Each structure stands twice: as structure tokens, then as C-alpha cells.
Amino acid sequence: MSLIEFFARHHREIIQATFEHIWLVGMAMVLAIAIGVPLGILVTRRPWLSKPILGGANIAETIPSLALFGFLLPVPWLGGRADRLAIAALTLYALLPIIRNTSAGIAGVEPAVREAARGMGMTNGQILFQVELPLSFSTMLAGIRIATVLTIGIATIAAAVGAGGLGEFIFRGLAMVNDQLILAGAIPAALLALAADSLLSLLEHRLRPVR
Amino acid sequence: MPPHTKPHEVIDPVIEFRDVNFVLGGRHLLNDVTFVIGRGETLVLLGRSGAGKTTALKMINRLLVPNSGEVRVEGRSTLEWNPIALRRRIGYVIQDIGLFPHYTVAQNISLIPRLEGWPAKRVHARVKELLEMVGLHGGKFEHRYPKQLSGGQRQRVGVARALAADPDILLMDEPFGALDPMTRGEIQREFKTIEKRLGKTIVIVTHDVGEALVLGTRIGLMEAGRLAGMYAPREFVHASDPMAAAYMAQLRVYEEARGQK
Amino acid sequence: MRFVRPVATALYRRSSILCLVFLLVSCGGERGNTIVVGSKNFSEQALLGEILAQHIEARTHLPVTRRFYLAGSYICQQALLSGRIDTYVEYTGTALTAILHDPIEKDSSAVFGRVQSEYQKRFNLAVLPSLGFNNTFAIVIRGEDARRLNLKTLSQAAADTPQWRAGFGYEFMERPDGYEGLARTYGLRFSEAPRILDLGLLYRSLLEKQVDFVAGNSTDGLLSARDLVILEDDKHYFPPYDAVPIVRNETLARHPEVRAAVAELAGKISDEEMRKMNYAVDGQRRDATEVAREFLHAKGLD
Numbered sequence: 001m002s003l004i005e006f007f008a009r010h011h012r013e014i015i016q017a018t019f020e021h022i023w024l025v026g027m028a029m030v031l032a033i034a035i036g037v038p039l040g041i042l043v044t045r046r047p048w049l050s051k052p053i054l055g056g057a058n059i060a061e062t063i064p065s066l067a068l069f070g071f072l073l074p075v076p077w078l079g080g081r082a083d084r085l086a087i088a089a090l091t092l093y094a095l096l097p098i099i100r101n102t103s104a105g106i107a108g109v110e111p112a113v114r115e116a117a118r119g120m121g122m123t124n125g126q127i128l129f130q131v132e133l134p135l136s137f138s139t140m141l142a143g144i145r146i147a148t149v150l151t152i153g154i155a156t157i158a159a160a161v162g163a164g165g166l167g168e169f170i171f172r173g174l175a176m177v178n179d180q181l182i183l184a185g186a187i188p189a190a191l192l193a194l195a196a197d198s199l200l201s202l203l204e205h206r207l208r209p210v211r
Numbered sequence: 212m213p214p215h216t217k218p219h220e221v222i223d224p225v226i227e228f229r230d231v232n233f234v235l236g237g238r239h240l241l242n243d244v245t246f247v248i249g250r251g252e253t254l255v256l257l258g259r260s261g262a263g264k265t266t267a268l269k270m271i272n273r274l275l276v277p278n279s280g281e282v283r284v285e286g287r288s289t290l291e292w293n294p295i296a297l298r299r300r301i302g303y304v305i306q307d308i309g310l311f312p313h314y315t316v317a318q319n320i321s322l323i324p325r326l327e328g329w330p331a332k333r334v335h336a337r338v339k340e341l342l343e344m345v346g347l348h349g350g351k352f353e354h355r356y357p358k359q360l361s362g363g364q365r366q367r368v369g370v371a372r373a374l375a376a377d378p379d380i381l382l383m384d385e386p387f388g389a390l391d392p393m394t395r396g397e398i399q400r401e402f403k404t405i406e407k408r409l410g411k412t413i414v415i416v417t418h419d420v421g422e423a424l425v426l427g428t429r430i431g432l433m434e435a436g437r438l439a440g441m442y443a444p445r446e447f448v449h450a451s452d453p454m455a456a457a458y459m460a461q462l463r464v465y466e467e468a469r470g471q472k
Numbered sequence: 473m474r475f476v477r478p479v480a481t482a483l484y485r486r487s488s489i490l491c492l493v494f495l496l497v498s499c500g501g502e503r504g505n506t507i508v509v510g511s512k513n514f515s516e517q518a519l520l521g522e523i524l525a526q527h528i529e530a531r532t533h534l535p536v537t538r539r540f541y542l543a544g545s546y547i548c549q550q551a552l553l554s555g556r557i558d559t560y561v562e563y564t565g566t567a568l569t570a571i572l573h574d575p576i577e578k579d580s581s582a583v584f585g586r587v588q589s590e591y592q593k594r595f596n597l598a599v600l601p602s603l604g605f606n607n608t609f610a611i612v613i614r615g616e617d618a619r620r621l622n623l624k625t626l627s628q629a630a631a632d633t634p635q636w637r638a639g640f641g642y643e644f645m646e647r648p649d650g651y652e653g654l655a656r657t658y659g660l661r662f663s664e665a666p667r668i669l670d671l672g673l674l675y676r677s678l679l680e681k682q683v684d685f686v687a688g689n690s691t692d693g694l695l696s697a698r699d700l701v702i703l704e705d706d707k708h709y710f711p712p713y714d715a716v717p718i719v720r721n722e723t724l725a726r727h728p729e730v731r732a733a734v735a736e737l738a739g740k741i742s743d744e745e746m747r748k749m750n751y752a753v754d755g756q757r758r759d760a761t762e763v764a765r766e767f768l769h770a771k772g773l774d
């Protein structure tokens with residue numbers, strides 16, 4: 001059976017696995033953004049926190065993914081369900097690029113702009129939401145894009161701990177020595193990563209502020 | 212007390228400094244500064260870099276607060292004012308201007324009115340009015356972005372922005388310092404004409420003696436965190452104070468070099 | 473404000489994509505009427521999965537998808553819990569220790585009872601009656617030695633072990649319910665420390681007389697095809713590993729006919745029958761699907 005026939009025959013399972021994959025990545029990204037952006041903002045407000053926060057995220061990033069999955073397995077609530085575990089680990093991985101780019105983006109706002117905003121009587125919240133964040137969007141999105149592509153890749157490893165997704169095809173294919181099965185996981189995963197990268201790149205460029 | 216700073220001479224005080232001290236990192240940036248600014252005056256704070264002029268300016272809109280002493284605006288200490296409310300009543304123009312790059316000229320100018328909730332029609336009319344006032348005629352500037360403007364044009368937008376909500380007080384920190392001398396001269400003259408129309412209380416920080424003489428109704432000379440003297444421009448020109456004299460000497464040298472006397 | 477709009481649009485777009493995905497995933501979870509049969513990643517499991525799948529297809533006429541070669545009990549358990557598979561065959565001893573984290577027991581029906589009730593209580597999963605065989609550890613010696621020394625049980629063999637060399641897989645050496653406990657229970661002593669062998673080489677080394685005493689699995693295919701003897705575990709040291717189908721209750725609720733179909737397989741596979749099927753796939757390299765079909769036909773279950 002050719003590869004195309006294989007994909008056609010098993011298209012249902014492949015699509016199913018793709019959605020499982022997107023679910024893992026999507027949840028992790030939502031959490032990473034919800035946690036990472038505020039932390040990035042905090043780092044710009046309290047520079048002394050930069051070392052611990054960025055340092056911590058850096059450590060999470062450095063731990064090999066499989067090892068991190070393994071570390072989280074014995075944790076009570078997380079280890080019970082593989083998808084929770086995977087989402088937790090993926091969130092940790094996605095944090096560093098997001099925190100770093102958020103803080104860099106905000107720090108990159110010209111001091112004169114910030115001073116003018118303050119001097120004119122904008123509140124801290126208004127400065128954050130109407131000046132700093134809009135001017136940082138492009139940079140923040142670059143961080144989100146990097147994190148998303150990273151997460152899509154690491155999510156394939158999550159199948160090793162039972163979280164499903166496209167990685168499962170790869171592992172099963174390896175166990176059965178079945179190339180087509182491996183590709184049934186590898187190709188969609190690669191396409192997903194490329195699609196996410198292009199889509200977010202597009203968004204990044206659209207939102208680049210007129211300087 | 213430095214000459215010409217007797218409080219009872221000022222009938223309608225808008226801004227008062229009373230024994231203001233400010234220390235940062237162990238350094239005394241302001242030392243017992245005391246003066247009064249009356250309504251409608253344009254006070255120019257003149258001095259070298261590091262003299263404390265900008266520090267004093269920032270006391271007025273509470274970007275900084277004194278370590279001791281008091282700064283009063285419209286009769287109330289800046290510490291009593293709600294900082295946001297205070298700043299919205301004061302126009303603020305800085306050297307690098309700080310226009311928001313992601314806003315059009317119109318959006319930049321109308322920032323405070325919109326934050327204050329003005330109706331759209333009123334905002335629109337005010338933007339047009341201000342653009343005319345600062346010499347950006349033609350109606351094609353509204354939708355431009357700061358990066359599309361020249362330095363002089365940006366400076367004018369900065370002034371327009373500061374005036375948008377029609378504040379009674381205007382603070383300007385080296386407002387024309389980033390411009391080339393030709394443009395600077397031009398803008399100073401234009402500013403002089405609208406100054407009269409506006410009737411506002413203005414405080415300008417500069418290290419340019421010529422600018423001080425042209426724009427100010429009074430000149431406050433500052434040195435090492437202290438107020439060295441307060442002069443009307445005519446008085447300054449003939450002042451015997453060594454520093455004032457030094458400034459004037461510099462100016463004369465400059466003018467001679469340019470072939471004017 | 474010009475900037476709010478692109479931001480709002482971007483956020484809206486992102487969240488609507490996520491909502492769409494979420495919907496599709498949850499809808500995808502329905503999978504229509506398809507039953508998904510899983511299995512672990514060795515041939516016996518693939519055979520059992522295939523038997524289950526074919527029988528469900530034949531009896532219920534529901535479409536069945538196979539998701540075999542999942543890498544272990546934890547993965548299969550997670551797949552059941554999340555609904556990615558509807559059923560797979562587990563071994564009671566493994567379920568008890570590896571999934572439920574309960575201490576091992578020796579009594580087969582006690583283990584089954586506990587597994588069944590705990591799975592229902594903790595995971596809402598149904599454990600159906602055993603397929604009929606017990607894939608526990610098997611201590612194997614050469615046939616000729618068994619006959620020469622007239623050995624049938626491990627207790628009898630204990631006297632001869634000092635003259636033998638033992639070969640075990642890594643896992644058997646490490647597990648607390650592996651070699652350590654075995655040696656203690658039967659008082660086994662060997663001339664030298666047991667050799668650690670690759671699982672695939674265990675029987676070959678035994679047949680080639682490089683070792684004399686190995687621990688394999690009772691349903692290993694080679695056991696039915698070579699002159700090898702399993703020593704009886706008369707002291708019941710090894711825990712029971714009865715093969716039981718585990719099914720999601722939701723699946724049974726939606727398709728009650730699946731329960732009947734699976735229950736029909738109860739007790740139908742003996743140890744020897746499993747060995748023969750394993751040998752057909754591992755030893756004779758036959759296709760698992762065919763072997764499964766033959767088995768069902770022979771049992772009159774197709």
C-alpha cells in the first residue's frame with residue numbers, strides 16, 4: 001500500500017490524533033500565555049525579579065523533555081492523567097520564550113514615550129494596555145510563535161507517557177517497525193508546526209507597529 | 212532669599228516652591244529652593260546640565276516628590292493632589308517628545324481628551340484647532356504617523372498634544388533642544404505669538420540663554436540645585452551677578468561671531 | 473483606538489480557533505459508533521487485541537479500529553481513561569500492582585475480585601472475566617533434565633540448582649517479586665550468580681546449554697515448540713496474571729452488545745493455545761490477523 005493509500009485508509013485516526021495534538025498544544029499555550037505575559041510584565045516592573053523568573057524558566061527549558069515528563073509522573077494530581085501531565089510540562093517549556101519576549105518587548109519601548117505617557121496623566125493600567133503592550137505585540141507574538149512551534153514538537157514526545165497525539169503513531173510505528181505508521185505521525189506533526197509558524201508569522205507582521 | 216522672589220509681589224500664585232529639598236543617591240539635587248510663579252507668567256529655568264532644573268520641573272506635576280519642603284499647585288500641595296488628576300491639568304512637553312509611534316498625529320494629540328471622555332465631535336474639532344495653532348496646516352497631518360514627520364513637525368505635535376485639554380499650566384523640558392538652530396529659532400518665534408494668546412502659566416527648562424530671553428517673562432537661574440536668582444529679561448541682560456554675566460558674555464560672543472550686535 | 477482593533481481581532485481569532493478545535497476534539501471523541509481496541513507492544517497483546525477486534529466486528533457489526541503497540545500498561549490505562557481506546561486486555565497481577573499500586577496477592581480469584589471492584593470504583597472501568605490463561609512467570613528447564621532428574625515442581629528442583637547456572641532477564645532480577653523472592657521462597661542456590669540475558673536469547677541460551685534454568689513467561693511461544701518444561705510453582709510464589717479484557721463503561725452503556733461479544737470469549741483461550749498462537753507469530757512469522765482468525769474459526773466463534 002502506498003503512503004497516500006495508507007493515509008487515505010487511516011485518515012480518521014490521523015485526524016483524531018491531530019486534534020488530540022492540537023488540544024495538548026492549545027491548552028499549554030493558553031496557560032503559558034496566561035502565566036507568562038503577566039510574569040514578563042512583572043519582570044519589567046521589578047527588575048530584581050528578572051534573574052529568578054527568567055532563571056527558573058530557563059531551567060525548565062533546559063531539562064530534557066522526556067526527563068521532565070518522567071519527573072512529573074509521580075506528582076499526585078498531575079501524574080494521574082497523562083494529558084494533564086503533558087499539558088503541565090508543555091506549559092513549562094513554553095514559558096521562557098513568552099516571558100523573555102514580553103519583558104524585552106516592553107523594555108524596548110522608548111523611555112521618552114513612557115515618560116510622556118506618565119507625565120500626561122495616564123494611569124499605570126492605561127500605560128500598560130494602551131502603550132506598552134500594543135508596542136510590544138510584535139515581539140510578544142514572536143515569543144508565542146517560537147513557543148508554539150517548540151510545543152508542537154515536544155508534544156510528540158508526550159505520547160511516550162500516554163498523552164496521545166501524533167507522537168503515538170511514531171512510537172507505535174517504531175515498535176511495529178512500520179514506516180507508514182511512523183510517517184502518519186511525523187508528517188502531520190511537521191505540517192502542524194509549519195502551519196503554526198506561518199500563521200503566527202503573518203500575524204506578527206500585521207501587528208508590527210508603525211514606527 | 213534670591214532677588215525678586217518676594218511672595219507678596221505675586222498676586223495670583225499658581226505654583227509655589229517652599230524650601231524644597233530633593234536627595235537622590237546621596238546627592239542633593241535641590242537645595243532649599245523657594246520661589247513663586249504667578250498666573251500668566253512664563254518662568255524659564257536656566258542653568259547648566261545637572262543644575263536641578265528638570266528635577267524642579269518634575270516636582271510640579273509630581274513625577275518627583277520633595278524629601279522636605281512643599282510644592283504647591285493651585286493652592287494645594289502636590290502630595291494632596293491625586294497625581295493623575297494633577298497631571299491631566301498640566302501640559303507636559305519633553306525634549307524627545309515621546310509621541311506614541313503606534314498612534315496617528317490625531318490620536319496622539321487627542322489622547323487626554325479621549326481619556327477624559329470628551330465626545331468624538333468635540334475631540335475632532337479640537338484636534339483641527341490645535342494643528343492650525345501649531346502651524347501644521349492643510350489637514351493632511353491628522354492621519355500621518357510620527358515616523359512620517361520631520362523633527363520640527365513632531366515637536367509641534369508634541370506641543371499640540373500638551374495643549375489638547377486646555378490645561379492652565381504648561382511644563383516644557385528643553386522642548387526645542389533636539390531641533391537644529393534654524394528650526395529652533397522659527398519655532399521659538401511662533402511659540403512666542405501663541406504664548407500671548409494662550410494666557411497660560413508656563414515653566415520652561417532650558418540651557419539656551421537666547422531662548423530664555425525670548426520666551427520668558429522671568430528667568431530663574433539655577434546652579435548646583437539652588438536658585439541663584441530671579442530676573443526679568445531686561446534685568447538679566449544687565450545683571451551684575453557673575454553667572455548671569457557669564458551667560459550674557461557667552462551670548463555676546465556668539466552674536467558677534469554671527470555678525471550681529 | 474486603532475491599536476485595540478487588531479489586538480482584539482487577533483485575540484478573537486485565536487480564541488475562536490481554540491473553541492473550534494475544542495469542539496472538534498470533543499466531537500472527535502464521539503467517534504461515531506467505532507469501537508477502538510488497544511493493545512500493548514508485544515505479539516501476544518497484538519494477537520489478543522486482534523481476537524477481540526475481529527470478534528466484536530463479527531458479533532456486533534460495529535466498525536472497529538485497532539490501536540495496537542501502545543508502549544505499556546500506563547499508556548493503555550491513560551488511553552482508556554481519556555477515551556482514546558475503548559478496550560484492551562490487561563493482566564490481573566499487572567493491574568493490581570502497576571495501576572492500582574496495591575500489594576500483590578497470590579490468590580487468583582481474590583486478585584480478580586479486587587481488580588474488578590477497584591477499577592469500577594476508581595476509574596469507572598469494567599473488568600470482564602478472564603480469557604482463560606495466566607501469563608505469569610514460568611521457570612523453565614530443558615526437557616531432558618526434567619526427565620532425567622524426575623523434576624516436576626520448583627520445590628523438587630531446589631536440590632539440583634547448585635549444579636546449574638541460571639539466566640534471567642534484567643527486569644526479573646530487579647523486581648522484588650522476581651528472583652529475590654523466588655530464591656527465598658524455594659531456598660534456591662546457584663553455583664554462580666545468575667546471568668542477565670536479553671529476553672530474546674533466554675531460550676536459545678537454555679537450549680544451547682549455556683544456562684540451565686531460566687525465567688520466561690508461561691505463554692511464550694517457544695515453549696510449545698521445543699523440548700522445554702515449565703517447573704510447577706507449587707508454593708504459589710508467582711502472582712496470577714490472568715488475561716482480562718477491560719472496557720470503558722461508557723462504551724458498554726452506548727453499545728451493550730459489546731459486553732456480550734467480549735464475554736463470549738471468557739475462558740476460551742488456554743495457556744497452551746496461547747503459546748501455540750504466540751509461536752505462530754513469533755516463531756513462524758505468520759500474520760497475527762490470520763492466526764487470530766484461524767483461532768476464532770476453530771472455536772466456532774466466527
